[in-house]
Amino acid sequence: MTTHSTRMLVLGSGPAGLSAAIYGARAGMQPIVVQGIQPGGQLTTTTDVENYPGFREVIQGPWLMEEMQAQAEHVGARMMWDTIISVDLSTRPFRLIGDGGDVYEGETLVIATGAQAKWLGLPSEEAMKGKGVSACATCDGFFYRGKKVAVIGGGNTAVEEALYLTNHSPDVTLIHRRDSLRAERILQERLFAHPDITVLWNKEVREFVDGGGTAGLVALDLEDTRSGEHSRIDVEGGFVAIGHHPATELFRGHLALDDDHYIQVEPGTARTSVPGVFACGDVADKVYRQAITAAGTGCMAALDAERFLQAVEFEEMKEAAE
Numbered sequence: 001m002t003t004h005s006t007r008m009l010v011l012g013s014g015p016a017g018l019s020a021a022i023y024g025a026r027a028g029m030q031p032i033v034v035q036g037i038q039p040g041g042q043l044t045t046t047t048d049v050e051n052y053p054g055f056r057e058v059i060q061g062p063w064l065m066e067e068m069q070a071q072a073e074h075v076g077a078r079m080m081w082d083t084i085i086s087v088d089l090s091t092r093p094f095r096l097i098g099d100g101g102d103v104y105e106g107e108t109l110v111i112a113t114g115a116q117a118k119w120l121g122l123p124s125e126e127a128m129k130g131k132g133v134s135a136c137a138t139c140d141g142f143f144y145r146g147k148k149v150a151v152i153g154g155g156n157t158a159v160e161e162a163l164y165l166t167n168h169s170p171d172v173t174l175i176h177r178r179d180s181l182r183a184e185r186i187l188q189e190r191l192f193a194h195p196d197i198t199v200l201w202n203k204e205v206r207e208f209v210d211g212g213g214t215a216g217l218v219a220l221d222l223e224d225t226r227s228g229e230h231s232r233i234d235v236e237g238g239f240v241a242i243g244h245h246p247a248t249e250l251f252r253g254h255l256a257l258d259d260d261h262y263i264q265v266e267p268g269t270a271r272t273s274v275p276g277v278f279a280c281g282d283v284a285d286k287v288y289r290q291a292i293t294a295a296g297t298g299c300m301a302a303l304d305a306e307r308f309l310q311a312v313e314f315e316e317m318k319e320a321a322e
């Protein structure tokens with residue numbers, strides 16, 4: 001068992017954690033990044049990324065994350081291939097335990113553990129991810145210009161995704177397994193008024209149909225939740241929008257979380273309910289959930305952490321001098 005100590009401990013190695021590490025390292029915080037089970041985060045699971053600024057051509061998600069990690073290491077951040085299994089945030093330095101028993105002590109802590117999309121759990125859905133099946137219209141909608149697409153879900157996210165997709169597709173179908181939506185009234189009004197959106201009620205997706213070869217998704221097989229009747233709808237894009245799981249189990253009872261279990265931060269900052277603990281990226285953002293917003297809030301978290309430590313150390317120095 002080894003103890004690793006740092007002025008800034010970063011949990012997570014997606015765009016938020018690595019951006020925090022880059023800013024932290026350049027501020028002299030000697031950050032340690034605990035990478036977790038998905039080094040590089042969610043973007044390592046996709047191919048084409050077309051909306052991360054700075055690249056005129058399409059880039060690949062895994063390549064972008066390798067570059068970000070290399071940049072963080074280049075400026076002095078240390079990467080640890082470990083996953084945190086327990087936390088003690090009651091005193092500083094904060095003390096976290098890795099799954100092999102190593103101890104991580106941070107004068108400040110930046111949490112960037114992300115949020116995973118929920119999926120329907122069908123084998124065909126898994127097989128068709130990236131070949132017509134997506135959980136992010138903002139990320140992938142552009143690739144379906146002029147094509148027929150469907151959104152699966154009935155909450156705010158599903159309605160927002162359907163409305164967003166009308167920017168690209170003239171034919172958007174929202175598929176919901178019940179006969180009413182959970183989304184806010186105003187969103188529902190916009191949805192029902194939109195001429196390019198059709199709603200299919202009481203339908204569950206049974207299979208994402210592969211066209212074979214390079215065709216990708218060609219249709220969805222549906223089952224009526226009331227009559228059990230089967231039907232098929234032809235689409236080239238299927239967007240699953242049934243919610244996200246923020247990775248915050250570790251912090252329940254230690255930090256203030258909102259009703260959907262996202263970490264609460266003070267608006268306009270990365271400050272959490274515990275002084276010295278900061279949160280950034282998707283774990284604290286249920287609205288935007290993009291690589292660029294994760295990177296931006298990662299920068300904020302590192303700068304907030306650096307200022308926090310400056311202030312604390314100044315007070316300690318004053319006390320020692322008295």
Ligand SMILES: Cc1cc2nc3c(=O)[nH]c(=O)nc-3n(C[C@H](O)[C@H](O)[C@H](O)COP(=O)(O)OP(=O)(O)OC[C@H]3O[C@@H](n4cnc5c(N)ncnc54)[C@H](O)[C@@H]3O)c2cc1C
Pocket residue numbers: 011012013014015016017034035036037038039040041042043045046048049050051052082083084085112113114115117136139140247250280281282283289290291292294
């Ligand atoms: C298929 C797909 C395609 C996408 N395409 C785009 C796109 O084109 N453009 C775009 O802007 N966005 C896209 N996104 C969204 C984007 O990937 C996310 O918004 C972004 O990755 C969020 O960054 P993050 O750093 O907050 O979290 P993540 O990238 O989710 O990273 C979380 C990190 O936390 C670590 N972690 C979790 N738990 C622990 C623990 N207990 N201990 C230590 N570490 C832990 C994980 O290992 C991981 O490294 C896409 C997402 C997906 C899934």
